[in-house]
Amino acid sequence: MPIRIRYLGLVYRASGLYEEIIYLDTPIPISALLEIVFERHPEVMKLIYVEGGLNPLYRILLNGRDIEHLEGLNTKVYDGDVVTFSSPFGG
Amino acid sequence: MRFKLLRVDLTNLSTKVDELNGGIIRRYVGGRGLGAYLALKEIPKGADPFGPDNKVYILTGPLVGTASVESGRYHVVAKSPLTGILGDANSGGQFGPWLRFSGYDGIVLEGKSEEPVWISIVNGEVKFHDAKKLWGKGVFHTEKIIRDEMGIHDESIGSILSVGPAAENLSRISAVMNDKYRAAGRTGLASVIASKGVKAIWAYGNRKPTEELYDRKGFFDEAKKVIEKIRNHDISKALYQFGTAVLVNIINEHGAFPTKNWQQGTFDDAYEISGEKLADTYLKARKGCWGCVILCSRVSEVEEGPFMTPLSEGPEYETIWANGGSTMISDLAALVKANYLMNDMGFDTISFGATVGTLMELYERALKGELPEDKARELIELAKDVNPTWGNAHALLQLIWMTAYRNRIGDYVAEGAKRLAEYFGYPDAAVHVRGMELPAYDPRGINSMSLSYATSNRGGCHLRAYSVSFDVLGVPKKFDPLGVDEEKVELVKMQQDYFAFIDSVIVCKFNTFSTGPEDYIGLMKTGLGWEDYTVQELLETGERIYNLERLFAVREGYGYQDRLPKRLVEVSLPDGPAKGKTSKEALEKYLPIYYDIRGWSDGKPLPDTLDRLGLEEFKYIIS
Numbered sequence: 226m227p228i229r230i231r232y233l234g235l236v237y238r239a240s241g242l243y244e245e246i247i248y249l250d251t252p253i254p255i256s257a258l259l260e261i262v263f264e265r266h267p268e269v270m271k272l273i274y275v276e277g278g279l280n281p282l283y284r285i286l287l288n289g290r291d292i293e294h295l296e297g298l299n300t301k302v303y304d305g306d307v308v309t310f311s312s313p314f315g316g
Numbered sequence: 317m318r319f320k321l322l323r324v325d326l327t328n329l330s331t332k333v334d335e336l337n338g339g340i341i342r343r344y345v346g347g348r349g350l351g352a353y354l355a356l357k358e359i360p361k362g363a364d365p366f367g368p369d370n371k372v373y374i375l376t377g378p379l380v381g382t383a384s385v386e387s388g389r390y391h392v393v394a395k396s397p398l399t400g401i402l403g404d405a406n407s408g409g410q411f412g413p414w415l416r417f418s419g420y421d422g423i424v425l426e427g428k429s430e431e432p433v434w435i436s437i438v439n440g441e442v443k444f445h446d447a448k449k450l451w452g453k454g455v456f457h458t459e460k461i462i463r464d465e466m467g468i469h470d471e472s473i474g475s476i477l478s479v480g481p482a483a484e485n486l487s488r489i490s491a492v493m494n495d496k497y498r499a500a501g502r503t504g505l506a507s508v509i510a511s512k513g514v515k516a517i518w519a520y521g522n523r524k525p526t527e528e529l530y531d532r533k534g535f536f537d538e539a540k541k542v543i544e545k546i547r548n549h550d551i552s553k554a555l556y557q558f559g560t561a562v563l564v565n566i567i568n569e570h571g572a573f574p575t576k577n578w579q580q581g582t583f584d585d586a587y588e589i590s591g592e593k594l595a596d597t598y599l600k601a602r603k604g605c606w607g608c609v610i611l612c613s614r615v616s617e618v619e620e621g622p623f624m625t626p627l628s629e630g631p632e633y634e635t636i637w638a639n640g641g642s643t644m645i646s647d648l649a650a651l652v653k654a655n656y657l658m659n660d661m662g663f664d665t666i667s668f669g670a671t672v673g674t675l676m677e678l679y680e681r682a683l684k685g686e687l688p689e690d691k692a693r694e695l696i697e698l699a700k701d702v703n704p705t706w707g708n709a710h711a712l713l714q715l716i717w718m719t720a721y722r723n724r725i726g727d728y729v730a731e732g733a734k735r736l737a738e739y740f741g742y743p744d745a746a747v748h749v750r751g752m753e754l755p756a757y758d759p760r761g762i763n764s765m766s767l768s769y770a771t772s773n774r775g776g777c778h779l780r781a782y783s784v785s786f787d788v789l790g791v792p793k794k795f796d797p798l799g800v801d802e803e804k805v806e807l808v809k810m811q812q813d814y815f816a817f818i819d820s821v822i823v824c825k826f827n828t829f830s831t832g833p834e835d836y837i838g839l840m841k842t843g844l845g846w847e848d849y850t851v852q853e854l855l856e857t858g859e860r861i862y863n864l865e866r867l868f869a870v871r872e873g874y875g876y877q878d879r880l881p882k883r884l885v886e887v888s889l890p891d892g893p894a895k896g897k898t899s900k901e902a903l904e905k906y907l908p909i910y911y912d913i914r915g916w917s918d919g920k921p922l923p924d925t926l927d928r929l930g931l932e933e934f935k936y937i938i939s
Contacts, residue, residue: 231569234562235554237592244587281790282550289571289893294796309569313554314789315612315826316563316633316756316778 226250226304230262232269234312236283239268249302255285256298258308269310282313317341317378317528317844319350322420322442324435326512327368327427329444333420342846343930346377346421348404349820349861351393354424355402356868356934365397366486366511368428374415374477374517375422377822378844381413381525381606383536385543386824388413388606390494396503398488398667398732399751399775401875402868403503406779406819408605409495411519414475418521429513434462434478439521447515454660455480455493462518471495474520480662481720483510487730489667489753493659497613497629498605501664503752503774504732530845538838542831547609549830551791555612556602560633561591563756564641570788570797571892572761574754575641576706577673578747578883581761582892585646589636598652600627610826616652623649623709631655631665634778637756638669639712643676650709654716661720667732670753672704672715674733675725677745679704688741695740698725747881749776750869759884761894762787762797763902764804767910770878770903771812773865779825781811791829798894800902805909813858820861860929863921871937876919878907 228247232240247261263270273283285292286309292300302308319336336350344350351373363369373393380387390412396403415423419440432447445465450458458478468474475495483490483506490506491499500506529535546552554562567573568586575583587593594614601615614632618625631639635655639645658665679699682692702718702725704711718726728736733753737746747754752775759766764783772780786807787797795801814833818825821836833851840849869875885900911917915925926935 231565233565233569233592234558235550238557243592280550281794284788284790286569289569290798291794291796293790293794294799311566311569312558312562313551314560314562314566315551315555315829316560316782316784 228258228302229307231307231309233309234314235272236269236310236312239272240266252301252303254298255287255292255300255302255308258302259298273310284311285309286311319346319421320419321422321424322437323424323426324442325427326425326429326433326514329429329433331442341378343857344861345817345820345857347375347391347820347822348393348406348816349857349864350422351375351391351404352402352861352864352868355393355395356864356871359395361871363395365395365400365508370395370508372425372505372508372512373422374425376412376416377820379821379823379839381416382529382843383526383539384607384823384839384843385539385546386605386608386610386827387822388608389822389824390415390500391819391822392492392500392505394505394508396505396774397486397507398504399875401750401872402774402865403505404774405492405500405502405505406822407492407494407498407500408824409475409498410472410606411475411477411494411498412822413606414519414521416525417523418519419523423517425509425512425514427512432513432515434516434518435514436466436518437520439523450515451484452481455662456496456660458516459496462516466518466520468520474518476516476518478516478662479506479510479514480660482662482730483507485720485722485730486511487663487719487722488732488735489664489671489730490662491664493662497659499659499664501666502777504664504667506662529843531842534842535839538842542827542835542839543609545835546827546830551829552610552826555610555826558591558595559602559612559614561594561614561631561636563633564590564636565592566788567757570761571889571894572758572797573637573641574747574756574758576644577642577677577745578758579677580891581758581889581894583641583644586641588646589640589648589651591633593648597648603629605824608824612826618649618652621649623647623653625649625653625656628656628659630659634756635665635669638666639672641756642669642673643712644706645709645712646707647709650712654712657713657716661716663716663720666755667753668716668719670747671729671733671736672712674737674745675699675715675729676704676706678737678740678742680706681742681745682740686742691741695725698728744882747883749880750774750875752776757784758889758894759880759899759902760889760897761892763800763899764795764797764808766880766884766899766903767805767808767906770880770907771808771910773862773869780815781808782825783808783811785829798897800905802905802909805906806913809910809913810855812862813855816858816861817854820857856929860931863925863929863931864934866919866921867931867934867937870920878919
């Protein structure tokens with residue numbers, strides 16, 4: 226099942242990609258997806274992973290909803306979902 | 317500190333200097349706050365924005381041009397021709413510092429000149445120059461001619477504030493321009509300057525504001541601490557890499573990217589006009605304002621093709637959204653070119669793009685027979701050569717010229733979205749607050765913005781309170797952008813007060829992502845000698861300014877009602893993560909709480925509130 230991953234801002238710079246598709250066999254939690262993403266893109270891990278957890282200025286969205294307002298890292302991703310790694314910003 | 321204010325009487329082409337005492341500065345600081353105070357005292361109720369009674373305050377603040385980081389800014393205040401209430405706008409670049417270096421902390425333009433003039437201010441000496449040969453010329457050409465005349469071609473020396481043809485032709489969506497690409501964009505104040513016959517101001521001199529500081533060494537130490545906080549912050553790094561345009565994809569992902577004139581919350585082609593795409597295509601360099609360590613400005617160039625554009629600054633997120641998302645134009649090169657032309661003609665790029673989006677909707681409705689028959693016929697006739705349909709980049713570019721010179725349909729676009737939509741019989745197509753077009757965040761997808769927009773004193777604005785910072789980014793604390801939470805109200809009010817101080821002192825708002833009010837206390841103590849200054853006084857000063865601005869609207873008899881446009885409260889978003897949401901529930905919940913903590917009733921400050929803030933002299937307005 227395809228999951229669309231988007232990398233924005235500084236995460237885009239770290240991954241070198243705007244978007245990629247990762248294929249999963251079954252639904253998995255975001256925490257497991259992170260392991261796959263970090264393995265593919267170690268620079269992303271260096272960027273968003275800080276001592277004690279994820280840097281709070283880098284937000285993870287599932288279909289446009291911040292996972293903090295879903296089930297955090299336990300939020301499961303399903304067929305066709307879009308997971309976005311969002312960057313700090315100012316506007 | 318004494319604030320040296322140059323009063324320019326355009327009617328008689330004469331000047332005088334006022335020195336404002338330290339008491340006034342401590343209460344209103346400078347910039348936006350001082351402008352609001354002076355405007356409320358000096359601009360008569362009911363004044364015609366384009367009449368001689370209106371005044372334009374071009375003001376710096378006590379930190380401008382000092383060693384305080386991000387202090388290269390100035391503020392413009394006048395009665396707005398767009399909203400009919402107090403207008404104000406802020407700009408970076410270099411003009412603010414150079415105005416102080418020229419010998420003055422602010423300028424007031426009064427009266428009206430019979431012939432166009434430009435003004436030079438050099439080391440305190442003021443001269444009026446014939447501007448007939450500049451009238452009708454774009455901002456870039458105007459700056460070149462003035463620099464030729466002054467004999468200074470190095471653009472880092474001296475600075476020019478000017479207005480473009482849009483302002484000369486009294487467009488209500490014009491922008492005050494400086495240093496070619498920087499704009500005090502909102503509320504149409506460039507047209508007030510042009511209505512007084514002023515085309516440009518040249519500022520140059522050798523005054524050193526840093527030498528006037530109370531405790532120079534202490535100030536440098538404090539400034540250094542603030543600089544380090546800003547320089548090392550992740551948000552500053554992101555702004556350097558991608559500028560504000562990084563927001564295109566982020567806000568689109570949240571379903572709050574107003575698309576097709578606020579009829580959708582997401583744009584399928586967002587990536588095509590994003591900061592990431594800009595960085596990989598037309599971006600040639602990064603640049604900052606005077607004294608900046610962030611360098612968020614983009615320097616872009618389109619080297620070939622129909623939208624070829626010379627090396628120039630921009631575009632910003634707001635410009636890309638208004639002229640791209642709102643109009644569904646997905647060609648980034650076209651937006652770079654549009655940005656360049658709008659700067660040269662002197663437009664507020666938010667209001668301009670938003671008005672073009674409104675025009676595109678009206679045109680579509682005219683073709684479908686959804687406007688009154690006579691109005692539909694008139695609109696189709698006026699716009700037929702332009703064909704303002706969704707996604708038509710050539711129409712956007714053509715409209716910049718037509719609007720600047722008020723040609724055919726451009727004559728109506730020049731009036732802004734509200735008047736355009738009202739004239740053609742479909743007022744709901746204009747998405748505005750107090751007559752000013754809303755910027756690039758849909759409050760149906762980021763609900764704290766419903767309160768930020770509705771209560772913004774200058775009309776629809778994201779810079780009175782940038783509650784996106786806590787609803788989306790999580791600064792200072794993360795909230796659910798779709799969740800109704802009373803705690804957001806207190807934060808919106810705090811941001812409004814804090815930002816009013818920031819616009820008065822004056823530093824860049826991008827500082828506020830990495831610093832808080834407490835970071836400015838040391839600067840005020842050492843810079844101005846206010847040794848007993850506290851965070852509480854700083855925020856109370858901001859609150860005083862916010863109430864002053866509101867009093868201007870109350871005195872005019874309109875513009876104090878805190879409402880959102882019908883489209884946002886009655887029509888739900890059809891797409892994205894905020895699908896099905898309106899702003900109704902959030903605003904109805906937030907507004908009574910907001911009034912309670914502000915000490916207002918139905919949008920008007922209560923007598924006790926004015927007493928508490930030391931605004932007794934203005935109590936007559938609410939009695």
